[in-house]
Amino acid sequence: MIRIESLQKSFQGSPVLRGVDFEIHDGETVVIIGQSGGGKSVLLKHLCGLLKPETGHVWVDDEDIVPLNERRLAPIRRKFGFLFQGAALFDSLTLFDNVAFPLREKRSLRETEVAQRVEEALEIVGLTGAGHKKPAELSGGMRKRAGLARAVVGTPKYLLYDEPTTGLDPIRADTINHLILRLRDRLRVTGVAVTHDMASAYKIADRIAMLHEGRIHAVGTPAEIQASPDPLVQQFIRGVADISQEVPSGNTTLH
């Protein structure tokens, strides 16, 4: 379980997180929604200690990771897989070596075992046979899938997805959504995704949390969020610039 307590973070004097309190339970997939530049990715990076807050705590399996230095954070971070927005594949390595990286860093596996697990991970994301390619030779969707393969190859307990479907066409985006669901069911991982793609959020989330002005503004299941009377939530999920200008419609469908 991950527990976030009174998390505050600012950059160059501008507060981004103003006291976030939230819990992520084992086995669930939580989607964090909110405006662009609202601190969603910042919050995600706090979960595995990539950023340090000014105040507050992040408990991962009952251990507060905020006071830990980089060396002591390393074993905690190995519980996580992280899909970065741009996939963040290492340019100098082939796709195979990228996916093999977290396994080779453990230094406890034989190369034949590494190769087998990499092939399995590539198969899960539908990239069998593409292991010899460099990241520059891959399309955006393939890079995202390769990033996902690298995130899951170490069989992490927690998977963090930063904008998993951004920049992809609807079909590719849906492929990623299916992959996330498949990973949750197959590997039983706890997932936290940051997105403003509501179609994706409804599809993959067990719970949706809305981050607004540096705080968690609303939390609920996809159905609860869709039915929420909160004007801010409605404005965001409908994607309207000014909710007061929207003509109410009883037949509005959100999918």
Add this chain to the structure above:
Amino acid sequence: MTALFTRLWQALSDLLSQFGGVLLLFLDVIATTFIRRPRWKETIEQMYKIGWQSQAVVIITGAFTGMVFAVQTGLQFHKVKMDTAVGPVVAIAMLRELAPVLTGLMVAGRVGAAIAAELGTMKVTEQLDALRSMGTSPTDYLAAPRFWALVVGLPMLTAEAMACGIFAGYLVAASMLNIDGAYYWHNMLKFTAAKDVLAGLIKSVFFAAFIAMIACHKGFHADEGAEGVGRATTEAVVVSSLTILIANFFIAVVFNTIVPI
């Protein structure tokens, strides 16, 4: 006036902050080297990129510096009938100053820029965060192999530049200045000693550490976007080149105090 002092204070605190950052990175590299298992594969790869692939630049720099130095000193010494002193003068200059400094500057330009650009790009494309998210320290995986590759490789390149400069100076002296080759070598060996070679090689070890740490620090702290990477690259070259030139003086003074000429 107050504004001037504020700007000066800001510049001084920026300088101290940069110096502190580079020093902390250096200490982290040393600690990592002793705590973690050595990364031989990455270090050898970097030695190939940094050392082997810099040879052409270093050979040309060393050779032409030796040649021009032989021509200039030869023409001047000819006026006072000291032509045979060209050998020792070229050798001492190449061993103690020209080879270490010019090799350091060329490598700062070629390798320092490449390191800062590569690590800067990794920073802005979140590849450094990706490394950290997998429990791998960027210091361990990226900075330490580059540091050791430079610390081992730059003295070798400097030795190569020394040899090329002295030999090219000999060719010029013998062919263009009509100096007897035997006198060139004899006088050179008479007036040079192992400590002259050592003075140059010790300098190059310091220069290697400066280039590696400044370039890695600039890359790791590059600002967002292409402009940020460009600025980090430029700063890496400028700061490491200036550091080499300034440190050269102090290292020479300290070395001459410890090992008198």
